[in-house]
Amino acid sequence: MLVRRFPRAVASLPALVAFVREFFTAQGLDSERVFDVDLVIEELFTNMVRHARGGGDAIELALDHDAGLLTVRLRDEDVDPWDPSSAPPPDFDKPTHQRRAGGLGIFLVHKLSRDVRFEHADRTTTVTARLEVAR
């Protein structure tokens, strides 16, 4: 498992992308799959940056890989309870211009992941998403 902490800012995204590349190279994973992993991490991380109340200076990202299944885990400490999965998904029956913004990111996370889990305990939010990344 590779773990690193990133400043709580959208400007951390290039560093997150570099971290994912480092992990893919170390694990010998197919770089074709990196797009989905970047997207899942960006959406979850930016949601934490924008919507979590409280929080320290940094958010922890851990990556793990076992038998073609990649686990992304984000931990945000000292935050109020928060569950982005409670946001309603985009309403595809409405014309595009009437849809509410937001919600799309988390919808995409669910779409690209095998499963996603949100937990909050001891003022820490942990989001774990698992994606298939066959070698």
Add this chain to the structure above:
Amino acid sequence: MFKLEPLAAGKVKLVGRLDAAEAEQASSAFAGLDGPIDADCSALEYISSAGISVLMVTYKRLHQKGHVFRLSAVQPRVRNVFIYSGLAPLLGIE
């Protein structure tokens, strides 16, 4: 990094990664577009919901003026995101 490159009249090229870190600068660049626009996405490597939102704002603004805003040569992974979002038909993505 993301860049919006003007090609010819009514044609632009999207280059790089359109993510949340680039969305603000990209918004300003797209705000300068007017008239019908064909956006070449052959060099657009990545897009997230933040990038989609920039493109949808542009689509709505141009559409209200009666102009077409379409994306062409979209790479498969980027195309998937538009399809999942239900926005592919609006932007002329097949």
